Amino acid sequence: MKKIIIVGGGYGGIKALETFALYNEDIEVTLIDQHTYHYLQTESYDLVASKIPIEDTFVYLPTLVASFEKNFKFVCDEALDIKENILVCKNREYEFDYLIIATGSVTKFLKGFEEKGKNSLGVKSLRAALKVKQYFEKELFDRLEPQIAKKSFNIVVIGGGLSGVEIAAEMRSFFNKYSKNNALTCGNIHIKLLSKHILKGQSESTRKKSVQRLTELGVEIVRNYVKEINEQRVILDNGQHIDFDFAIFTGGIEPSPFIKSLNFQKDEKGFLIVDEYLRIKENIFAIGDAAKLLDKYGKTIPPTAQSAEQSGVLAAKNTIFHISGEPLEKVDIKLRGLAIALGGKFAIVSTPFGFNIYGVLGWLIKKGIEKYYKIPLKIKALKGYKILKLYKKAL
Secondary structure (H helix, E strand, O other): OEEEEEEOOOHHHHHHHHHHOOOOOOEEEEEEEOOOEEEOHHHHHHHHOOOOOHHHHEEEHHHHHHOOOOOEEEEEOOEEEEEOOEEEEOOOEEEOOEEEEOOOEEEOOOOOHHHOHHHEEEOOOHHHHHHHHHHHHHHHHHOOOHHHHOOOEEEEEEOOOHHHHHHHHHHHHHHHHHHHHHOOOOOOEEEEEEOOOOOOOOOHHHHHHHHHHHHHHOOEEEOOOEEEEEOOEEEEOOOOEEEOOEEEEOOOEEEOHHHHHOOOOEOOOOOEEOOOOOEEEOOEEEOHHHEEOEOOOOOEOOOOHHHHHHHHHHHHHHHHHHHHOOOOOOOOOOOOOEEEEOOOOOEEEEOOOOOEEOHHHHHHHHHHHHHHHHHHHHHHHHHHHHHHHHHHHHO
8 A cells, every 4th residue: 555645734735635535546645734724825815804704714634634534644743854755744754655745835024024023924824814813803993992093003015916915905995894884983094005016927907907996995005115124114125114003914935944944956936846747756746835836838837726726636646647657647737817806895807718807796706716615625524523523432
């Protein structure tokens, strides 16, 4: 029986797990993650704006893995290194015949930014997103007191990519609705989106419509890079500064500590370089944000949930193909459009057919995509919970 280990229970790791479950090969699959949950990061914009409860933003990994039965198991441990065919973790070592690295990425902070405590956070992790949500709710509650309500409150969102745009739009939309519904004065709450470019890499029409929507909501767009962060002040590349009460950093990603520790070939940013079959070694694959993914034309593929999922499927299939002696399949990842939430019931869906869908219809499509992914996992996790319950009774 071949021992397969998947390190990381993110979008790519889950897809690899589901793909292995489709085959009847003589395999033992172990999913290892330092957390017991799969964080639905694509819904972080709703979480930080307090629109959904925390339980809607994760799937419990032990019960999800238990739903596959067969020879599938989950281990909560932190991966540290790889030595030959052994995965070294914090609590113990695990032998493997095949390994899939799916540890994703972490927020890339500006120098010193991560040391600014409760006033400065990223949203790549569930813990950080929850802290943003709690700080956000506390400010709304405090504004019920007249003296505090008079004070100006400044939030800066650093980074004009997908996460930055969605969070800035959703928070501003929520403030607007909260103020209207409760007859409170929230006009002195300011949200500033700091970025030289907004949705760089997207079509001109998508960028233009997004900026228009952000402006209508009341998000202040500052077209500058952040050069430095000093206490509760950002220094821009033009020398000017902006004081803030709270900062959310969405400006970029870097490899996880586990990836940094590995002695394999990496690109200039530190991500693993894979071959055309997603391998860094004959029996070791790297997928999603952990790797520098290229399409069949050699062009870099953006680190999205879509690319992570497709690479997870391919890595699992190629593992099975290698076990059975069949030819491996080359990378052919294709992004099928993009859905951008822009506050309230408004979204832009960039379709693979060359046209965009705006407004409520776009929002309905985006919500449909999120539910299409989440609901089956929640159902499997519930099935796994029942299996574990019966197993404990049998003991």
